[in-house]
Amino acid sequence: MTDPTPPLRYPPRDLGDAWVVAPSGERYWGRFGAAGLLTVDDRRGVLLQHRASWSHHGDTWGVPGGALHQHEPAVQAALREASEEAGVPIDAVRPWLTDVADREVWSYTTVVAQVVTPFEATISDPESLDLAWVPVDEVTRLPLHPGFAASWGRLRGLLAVRPVIVVDAANVVGSVPDGWWRDRPGAASRLLTRLATLATTGVPAGALELPGHTWFTDWAVVLEGQARAAADVPGLQVVRADAGGDDRIVHEAELLRAGGRPVTAVTSDRGLTERLERLGATVRPAGWLLDQFS
Structure with missing residues (x-):
């Protein structure tokens, strides 16, 4: 069983970098909630991150993301985290949808964004073991982060909806x-x-x-x-x-x-x-x- 606590390489960088504990005992990362970016490229698929083993639910695949800073909008947080963890240029994508998983004491916002300028993702911090563009039909073949796995079916159904x-x-x-x-x-x-x-x-x-x-x-x-x-x-x-x-x-x-x-x-x-x-x-x-x- 992996230890979900990150290596002690820093004191918390921001007030949001802390655990929220639900009455049931479940723990969620991000005092003010968390957000991640599901980046969609019509030719290559979706950009997924292989999470470092020391991270919460490590050695699984999900979207780049992390804790919101205090008063930080979820879309801004998702773009920032994707830039920090996967080298996603903020001006290369266009958000078109947010989906919120609400746990009452905590929430996670998935920001779905379309690639408008092609780019190559790069591992830019220790939280990523690998990054890959995964065809939509092949996402479920990977060992997915439980939160992402729970929302993927719903998110996939929205990828083709362009109101x-x-x-x-x-x-x-x-x-x-x-x-x-x-x-x-x-x-x-x-x-x-x-x-x-x-x-x-x-x-x-x-x-x-x-x-x-x-x-x-x-x-x-x-x-x-x-x-x-x-x-x-x-x-x-x-x-x-x-x-x-x-x-x-x-x-x-x-x-x-x-x-x-x-x-x-x-x-x-x-x-x-x-x-x-x-x-x-x-x-x-x-x-x-x-x-x-x-």
């Missing part, structure tokens, strides 16, 4: 009487800025009727009329309708649904809602989106 939110910008802007009619491009720009922030903080899974905890979805924002003069904003797909905005929204949703992607459309227009629902899109009113901003 998109399509926004009827004119309808959302028009739902707030803030003088938008005096400067339609300016009003559209304000909406785009708020959406870009939401794209980085994510949307609760429950709000999208999807499993998991938080989704960092793709966004397609359709502008029409004078609002088309609003500038592009990084992190969003800005679609400028040459003719009717409703037709372009339906067209975008139809293309996405044909590609198998779950679509949530945002509009309070009744006729447009009926057209989108016939395509299989989920439709939310403008007020739903405004609630996400709060």
Whole structure:
């Protein structure tokens, strides 16, 4: 039986580097919880770490991860730990989903991230014996860390889910009487800025009727009329309708649904809602989106 206590090579580096003991006696690493990064490359598979024998559940395979620092967001912690343990460049991946295993006294957040710039993983601290890109179908052939094994079936089912939110910008802007009619491009720009922030903080899974905890979805924002003069904003797909905005929204949703992607459309227009629902899109009113901003 391996000793789960790391070698005494340092005093705790951070307040979070400590055990949490449940009433049942089970021990969990990370006073403020823990997080790990499940990195997905469509060509190579998922990046897994062979854990050092001295670590908790050593000699098993799982995702790079570790204890959260005090007040550290889980996504930031997962990216930091993956960088420290596996040399994952933070700007080479894009998170799109978090999944939380809640043990009441402690929680573990798995951050699923897509590779956007290929890189080679490197063993960069003593916690890794090996690193490997493992095809999705071969993951269960490895001796897995118990926590990762318990969540893998659920996580695997989410790897192909890539939700998109399509926004009827004119309808959302028009739902707030803030003088938008005096400067339609300016009003559209304000909406785009708020959406870009939401794209980085994510949307609760429950709000999208999807499993998991938080989704960092793709966004397609359709502008029409004078609002088309609003500038592009990084992190969003800005679609400028040459003719009717409703037709372009339906067209975008139809293309996405044909590609198998779950679509949530945002509009309070009744006729447009009926057209989108016939395509299989989920439709939310403008007020739903405004609630996400709060």
